[in-house]
Amino acid sequence: MGDEKIVMTPTKRGKSTAIRLEKIKKSNIDLNQVHHSGGGAHSRLVVNKMAKIEDGGEECAELSMEFRCFLVNKKTSEHICEKRVLYFWFRENSDHEQKICGARDFFLELINPDDFPGDYPHFIKKAMKLLEKSDQYYAVLRVEVEMTPVSPEISAQTPFEEDNRPRDVIVQEQLLSEIERHFPNCVDINKLLEVTNEDHDMVISQLQQLIDKKLIKRLDDEGNKYIRNLLYDKSVREMKQMPVQQGIKKPSIAIITSSFFEKMAIDSMMSDKTTFVKFKQEGDGNVYTIGSIGKHRVVSTKLPIVGRDRSALISSGNSTTRLLGTFSDVEHVILLGICGGVPDYVDYRKHVRLGDIIVSVPNSKGISYIFADKVERSADNIMKFSLKSWNAKDLVVSELSESLQTVLNDLKSNTLEDYMGEAAEELGTLQNAHSFSRPQDSSDILYMRPDKDKLIRIEHPKIPEDANIKQKTPIVRLGCLASGRPFEESILRSDFAIRHQVIGFDPPLFDQVMESVVGNCKDSFIFIRGVSDYEDGANQKSVWKHYAALSAAAFARILIENLSNL
Structure with missing residues (x-):
């Protein structure tokens, strides 16, 4: 040199x-x-x-x-x-x-x-x-x-553009999203006014339209508290106390979700199911769906509040503890939902795409899930993370996932697609708020934002001529997942992913959940995630989030069906 x-x-x-x-x-x-x-x-x-x-x-x-670089001329505000x-x-x-x-x-x-x-x-x-x-x-x-x-025509089609849909459509979507986020808790009208930043009459009008569609309902006569309806489940029972489950009806597998549509997805994979809901106008409610997948009885729940504020952290931990205390015969815990995928800009075989499935299995360091609480930059510009990590002591579910990966990624296998198709069709007939169908591939776009005035669109790696890999359908990928507050920047996520062999990122919500799972001596647990964006799965505008949740749920069904009888 x-x-x-x-x-x-x-x-x-x-x-x-x-x-x-x-x-x-x-x-x-x-x-x-x-x-x-x-x-x-x-x-x-x-x-x-x-x-x-x-x-x-x-x-x-x-x-x-x-x-592609999308630049903004600071003098003319022109997009280039x-x-x-x-x-x-x-x-x-x-x-x-x-x-x-x-x-x-x-x-x-x-x-x-x-x-x-x-x-x-x-x-x-x-x-x-x-x-x-x-x-x-x-x-x-x-x-x-x-x-x-x-060309100027393509330059004008940049992600810098704002949402130009009618305001009432946007407000109604915001209201439903906020009400679903809090479920099974109710939401106060003042909170909804704060989230939408709209006048009282507009919010009340859009809430009434959601009520007319039977997507939500009022919990009080004054119209101050609202909650999501469970249209997708015809066997809902409101309860003051959870009925005692006996004998073979006791669930042995618990499935924890954090979003309403994630719970919809996994519930669609169950048969012989009943949903028990405990609504509370103050404090945390509970929702449990008990049903069968294969020969196993399972229970699914949704965390009532998600976020990093103190009340949300306490709530998620308490809800997990309450779940595992109520269903004490649970031996396996599945944390199911969506996440952000780590793209590989060069190697197609390692490149995670939207809709793919990530299953947490130990990396070469023996770690399957990492949480970064904070990051500091040293004097020599090296990033130092404060980390916590978890790995299941009982690896039976991880080992089964590894064997299923080979089977499901085979070009001749259609099991995933069949299960997803059946569930999407069923969900489409029971409610009219979300579509779980696969979005157009043209919407699977890689972006990286160096700063607020620059955006880089990166093309997906080219498919090798000898690639024997499924296309336009979910690929099952095994590896380590991570989450934490520091991972807002694309470059920081990429650097951390390379150093710690991470293939997917969660929003920073699940450390307290994991503390509860481990604290309740559950030695068998696994994360199953569908990839909804290339960040941390928290992009609420992603058109892939419902499909991604369904892909994760379909894999969970196959995994449970293949578990030996407990």
């Missing part, structure tokens, strides 16, 4: 500008083509004159990555879109893992929001300085950046 320089050669290809960056030995540099040689800290950088390069990177590159493609070549004898890691790390460091280049010169300079890193990118021999302006 000591006798190599980083040579940049610009060229034009039609409407595209291409920048070739390559490592060339000093003795092989054509001095007649050199426009500028750097000095001092940049003495290894060389800029060539504009040249005509016939071959495009896409013709012979070993790896490529495509992304540009497509950029990175092509990579590597040294001879570089193995597949070196190539994948080199390209992925180069890309993530190039778009790091801490020093994201705001213009062409700084973008190219940063790319050259990265290629100069002999220890980290030794295997990368050449990088080509192709930049192409995107």
Whole structure:
């Protein structure tokens, strides 16, 4: 490396500008083509004159990555879109893992929001300085950046746009979402006014429409408290005290969800079911659905309040303790719902897509679930996390999940799709608020936001010609899950995921739930998640969240059906 320089050669290809960056030995540099040689800290950088390069990177590159930059002109507020493609070549004898890691790390460091280049010169300079890193990118021999302006029509279709639907439609959606979030607790009218930030008459009008649709109901004559209706379940019983379950009717498996639609999804997988609801105008209510999956009796519940404030943390822990105390014969606990997937920008085989299923199994460190309470940046710019972790002592469910992964990911297997199709059809006939059908693949879009004025859309990795992988259907993936308050930034999540072998992120809600599960001596537990976004599963606007919840529920059904009798 000591006798190599980083040579940049610009060229034009039609409407595209291409920048070739390559490592060339000093003795092989054509001095007649050199426009500028750097000095001092940049003495290894060389800029060539504009040249005509016939071959495009896409013709012979070993790896490529495509992304789009959505920029905002601060003076005119105009949205500008540009497509950029990175092509990579590597040294001879570089193995597949070196190539994948080199390209992925180069890309993530190039778009790091801490020093994201705001213009062409700084973008190219940063790319050259990265290629100069002999220890980290030794295997990368050449990088080509192709930049192409995107038409104004496409530039206008950016995610910067606001929701332009009629205000009453948006308010009604917000109201239902908030009421579902609190279920089985009721919601006070003052809370609903605060959430929507609308006048009293508008909120009352939209609440009445939800009542007319039988999606919610009032709990008092004054119209101050509202709760969600369970239209999808015809066997609902309101209770003051949970009836005693005896003999073979006692549930041996508990399923914990945090969202109303997650509970809808898993309940649709049960037969012979009854839902018991305890409504309380003050304090936490309870909802338990007891039914059968295969030969097993199961009980599902929904946490009444989710969030990081003290009352929500106490509530989620208490609800879990109450569940496991009420159903003391439970031996397996399944934490079911949605999460954010960790994308792999280069390797299609490791790339998590929306709708995929993530099952928590131990990583190489023996950890299946990690919670990060806080993060600190050291003086030498190293991120240090305060972590808690859990792993089940009884691995029977994890081991069964591993064997099911091979079966369900086989191209000939349709069990997941069949179960999901049946449940989606059933749910569609029983309620009219949510659709559990698979969204259009065009809505599965990867975004990364370096700052508020820049957005990067990243294309999914190309499918290898020899890929024997299902498409347009959920893939079962096994690995470690993580959650925590620090993971709001894309780069921070990516860095943590690489360091801790994480393939999915939860919102920071489940540490108290896990403390309760372990505290109640439940040695067999597992997380089953459907991927609804590429963050932490908390994006309420994701059109994939219902489908993702259903995919997780379908896997849970298959897992339970294959468990040996307890």
